[in-house]
Amino acid sequence: MRFKSHLRWSRYACPGLLVLSALLCWESCKTVRPWQRSYLNDDAMQIGKRPLEKFSTNVHTYREAASGGGKAKGSGGCGCN
Amino acid sequence: MKRKYLVFGVLAAGSFWSAAQSPTDSLYGKRKVSKTDIQLVYSQYIQNGNHSAITGGTGTEKLLVYSPDLTITHQIDSAHGYAINAGVDIITSASLDNIDFVMSSASRVSKHGFIDLSYTQGFRNSRLRLTPSGYFSIESAYLSQGLGLSLESQNKEKTRIFSADIQTFFDDLRWGRLNGERPLKLVYPVELRYKQWFSAYLRQSYNLTLEWQQTLNRRMILGIFPGFAYQHGLLATPYHRVYFTDSTEKVENLPPDRWKIPLGIQLNSFVGTHYILEAYYRFYWDNFGIWAHTLELGLGIKTSASLTLTPILRLYTQTAARSFRPYREHDPSEKYYTSNYDLAAFQSYEVALEARISGAGHTGPGTIFKECSFRYSYYHRTDGLDSHILTLLTGVSHRPKPASISAF
Numbered sequence: 311m312r313f314k315s316h317l318r319w320s321r322y323a324c325p326g327l328l329v330l331s332a333l334l335c336w337e338s339c340k341t342v343r344p345w346q347r348s349y350l351n352d353d354a355m356q357i358g359k360r361p362l363e364k365f366s367t368n369v370h371t372y373r374e375a376a377s378g379g380g381k382a383k384g385s386g387g388c389g390c391n
Numbered sequence: 392m393k394r395k396y397l398v399f400g401v402l403a404a405g406s407f408w409s410a411a412q413s414p415t416d417s418l419y420g421k422r423k424v425s426k427t428d429i430q431l432v433y434s435q436y437i438q439n440g441n442h443s444a445i446t447g448g449t450g451t452e453k454l455l456v457y458s459p460d461l462t463i464t465h466q467i468d469s470a471h472g473y474a475i476n477a478g479v480d481i482i483t484s485a486s487l488d489n490i491d492f493v494m495s496s497a498s499r500v501s502k503h504g505f506i507d508l509s510y511t512q513g514f515r516n517s518r519l520r521l522t523p524s525g526y527f528s529i530e531s532a533y534l535s536q537g538l539g540l541s542l543e544s545q546n547k548e549k550t551r552i553f554s555a556d557i558q559t560f561f562d563d564l565r566w567g568r569l570n571g572e573r574p575l576k577l578v579y580p581v582e583l584r585y586k587q588w589f590s591a592y593l594r595q596s597y598n599l600t601l602e603w604q605q606t607l608n609r610r611m612i613l614g615i616f617p618g619f620a621y622q623h624g625l626l627a628t629p630y631h632r633v634y635f636t637d638s639t640e641k642v643e644n645l646p647p648d649r650w651k652i653p654l655g656i657q658l659n660s661f662v663g664t665h666y667i668l669e670a671y672y673r674f675y676w677d678n679f680g681i682w683a684h685t686l687e688l689g690l691g692i693k694t695s696a697s698l699t700l701t702p703i704l705r706l707y708t709q710t711a712a713r714s715f716r717p718y719r720e721h722d723p724s725e726k727y728y729t730s731n732y733d734l735a736a737f738q739s740y741e742v743a744l745e746a747r748i749s750g751a752g753h754t755g756p757g758t759i760f761k762e763c764s765f766r767y768s769y770y771h772r773t774d775g776l777d778s779h780i781l782t783l784l785t786g787v788s789h790r791p792k793p794a795s796i797s798a799f
Contacts, residue, residue: 342550346609349661353749353762354669354691354699357604357614357657362745362764362784365434365458369780373772375709375734376675376683379655380616384558384598 424469428761430786432460432478440732440776443486444643445580447632448718448730452776453485470513477506490630491581502569503530509539518545526560531569532578532630535562550606555599562594564625577629579642588642594624610662616655616673623648633728634719643729645714651677667691667701675709679734683709689745697750703743703768711736732774743768743780750788761786 342350349355359367359381371377378384440452460478467473480503487499509524519542526537543554565575577592600618607613624647631643655673662668669689676682689703712734714727721728744767750760764784771777 341548342606342609344549349610350606350612352661352667353747354667354693354701355612355659355661357612357659358602361430361432361462362747362766362782364432364460365436365782366741366743366766366768366770366780369436369770369778370707373733373770373776373778374683374707374739375677375679375681375712376651376653376673376685376707378598378600378616378618378620378651379653379673379675379685380600380602380614380618380657381655381671381673381687384600384618385560385596385620385622385649385651 424466425791426466427789428462428464428786429789430462430464430784432462432782432784434458434460434780434782436778436780438776438778440772440774442732442735442774442776443489444628444631444729444731444733445486445489447634447640448732450489451485454778455483457481470515471511473508473510475506475508477504479504489580490578501531503528505529518547519543520545526558529568532566533562533564534568535560537561552602552604554602554604556602558596558598558600560594560596560598562596562624563592564594564629565592577625579629580632583632583640583642588644589625589627589629591625591647594622594626596620596622611658611660614655614657616653616657618651618653618655620651620653621649622651627729628731631729631731633721633730635721635723635728636719637723638719639723641728643731644727645729646679646727649677649679651675665693667693667699669701669703680713681709681711681734683707697748699745699747699749701745701747703741703745705741705743707739707741709737732772732776735774737773739770739772741768741770756790756792758787758789761788 357380363381367381434456436454436456436458438452438454441450442448443450443452458478458480460476462474462476464474465472482501482503484499484501487501505526505528507524507526509522511520511522513520522539522541522543524539524541526535526539528535528537537558537560539556539558541554541556543552545552564577566578567573567575577587577589579588598618598620600616603615605613626647626649627643627645629642633641633643635641653673653675655671657669657671659670660668667690669687669691671685671687673685674683675685685705685707687703687705689701691699691701693699712729714725714729715734716728716730717735718730721730745764746766747762747764749762762784763786764782766780766782766784768780769777770780
């Protein structure tokens with residue numbers, strides 16, 4: 311019983327702590343001038359869906375219950391989960 | 392059905408509104424920077440397992456998929472562009488044979504085709520981009536039509552991006568479109584065709600994905616992706632069997648509504664001058680009773696100016712849906728039941744290696760090689776399912792001769 315309540319707490323705590331740390335990072339962000347963007351403009355630094363990963367992402371949508379959340383495909387359009 | 396028309400109306404109104412804005416925007420200097428990118432992707436998928444939902448959570452899950460995919464992106468000028476993505480999946484599945492228990496033939500071959508169209512309209516003065524899109528997909532077991540609308544906004548310094556993406560899909564799960572069988576109907580396992588198990592054959596999906604991307608400093612980008620998805624209609628697959636403790640057999644049955652809440656966070660960091668660390672975490676919950684966590688770590692290693700190698704590790708865990716029980720463990724009194732192991736409790740890991748060769752930074756007119764990439768990954772699920780995924784990508788870019796500047 312005690313373990314179960316701990317598990318339930320950790321389910322909420324994991325995303326909560328991540329969002330909190332993300333917000334703290336946010337607060338510490340600095341202004342970046344256009345000529346300082348050489349690292350940021352690198353292809354590998356881009357956030358979002360990448361064509362090379364698209365097929366693997368679709369496999370995850372079929373073989374796992376979870377979907378969405380930025381990197382992954384959303385629900386529907388595939389007759390799958 | 393009314394909801395479908397409402398969504399279509401909103402999207403159409405959005406498109407007209409965007410078209411109405413363009414003459415005003417052209418005053419702000421719509422530059423002719425026309426460019427066409429062509430990207431060809433080929434993927435191959437080999438799967439093996441022993442928990443097929445078609446045979447009630449037991450039996451072969453052998454699967455082979457060949458998947459060519461083409462994307463053409465045309466940038467008309469700095470404010471307008473469109474993209475076309477089309478592809479085919481050729482699927483050889485041993486378990487599909489078991490809908491009819493066809494044992495003598497080679498495994499059944501199924502085909503899946505799709506096309507995805509989108510148009511982007513940018514508004515220079517407000518730094519907004521609006522992208523309506525349409526989607527069509529067909530396979531023997533279903534037909535899907537979708538509409539989408541994406542709105543993206545960027546701050547003046549280009550360090551913060553906010554976007555909202557709405558997608559709707561209308562799936563029809565009747566069988567027979569590609570093999571000419573008429574009338575179209577839901578297909579049940581051969582021994583369960585003595586009655587119609589479902590009156591509904593449609594499934595609607597509504598997805599909302601928000602994205603908040605922030606440049607933290609010269610070497611770090613953070614992205615947060617909250618989302619919400621709602622599905623309604625026939626969510627069960629009509630040719631999935633379920634066996635009960637009293638040895639009776641039925642077609643899988645799942646609740647008609649499903650809500651999903653994913654929350655993804657990604658942090659990309661450039662470390663030193665040669666390494667890029669990518670960290671991604673996703674939390675997921677749905678009203679079927681599933682909780683899931685995904686962690687993905689990648690380390691991009693720039694071995695030269697044009698070659699990047701990226702080893703990737705992905706870890707995933709999920710709890711089982713309330714309606715899931717393994718083969719012959721369902722109680723006959725249950726309202727909803729499935730033995731589909733995609734809804735079971737399991738952990739999975741995936742190890743992958745990506746290699747990317749990028750073209751030189753040539754920006755003049757003509758057709759140039761843009762990139763050639765390769766990705767191999769091995770995926771393992773703790774219920775025994777294994778798969779190998781191979782993807783090859785090649786891309787070229789074409790720019791016409793120096794263009795005029797239309798509005799100056």
